[in-house]
Amino acid sequence: MLPNLVLIGFMGCGKSSVGRRLATLTGHRFVDTDELVVRSEHRDIPEIFSTSGEAYYREVEKQSLERLVGVYGIVLSTGGGIVLCAANRQTLKSIGVVAWLDASPDILFERAIRSGRRPLLQTENPRETFDSLLQKRRELYGSTADFRIDCTRTDHEETAHLLLDEALRKYRSFES
Ligand code: S3P
Numbered sequence: 001m002l003p004n005l006v007l008i009g010f011m012g013c014g015k016s017s018v019g020r021r022l023a024t025l026t027g028h029r030f031v032d033t034d035e036l037v038v039r040s041e042h043r044d045i046p047e048i049f050s051t052s053g054e055a056y057y058r059e060v061e062k063q064s065l066e067r068l069v070g071v072y073g074i075v076l077s078t079g080g081g082i083v084l085c086a087a088n089r090q091t092l093k094s095i096g097v098v099a100w101l102d103a104s105p106d107i108l109f110e111r112a113i114r115s116g117r118r119p120l121l122q123t124e125n126p127r128e129t130f131d132s133l134l135q136k137r138r139e140l141y142g143s144t145a146d147f148r149i150d151c152t153r154t155d156h157e158e159t160a161h162l163l164l165d166e167a168l169r170k171y172r173s174f175e176s
Contacts, residue, residue, distance in 0.1 A: 102141070
């Protein structure tokens with residue numbers, strides 16, 4: 001049986017796009033914690049951050065993640081800050097094989113800034129904010145993930161294939 005696949009990584013790494021392709025490849029259902037938060041709050045993420053604050057968002061994100069424990073047959077894409085909470089890191093591991101999607105900082109920044117809708121980058125110097133957040137989080141992604149995929153030079157389709165191969169290798173090694 002194919003395990004759940006969990007994608008973590010910084011803003012702009014392509015978790016949702018790669019996750020959707022993985023869902024098509026595997027037949028698993030695609031689930032995105034950001035979408036779960038938006039659905040339960042009936043408002044978008046910039047609005048949650050601006051009217052209720054980051055701490056509130058993190059709490060709803062945590063509850064949304066916890067509801068997925070025991071759910072099978074999913075590819076789970078997550079918000080870039082989900083690993084900040086220690087309990088979330090354990091929950092992610094309990095849900096499935098965890099892959100860290102990584103890329104060079106320049107590529108991540110270019111992709112992250114493109115939508116113009118990421119609340120944490122609405123600062124005077126977005127690149128400085130971005131670098132400082134990335135530096136703080138890299139270790140958390142590394143300690144939570146079963147493996148890391150560098151997608152600096154691969155498109156979403158190629159990344160999805162690489163990730164699936166590696167996830168299956170890891171899963172088989174856990175089983176034996
Ligand atoms: C966040 C990343 C966002 C979203 C929220 C907070 C973060 O998701 O969860 O804006 O703390 O890095 P993406 O990683 O999909 O952009």
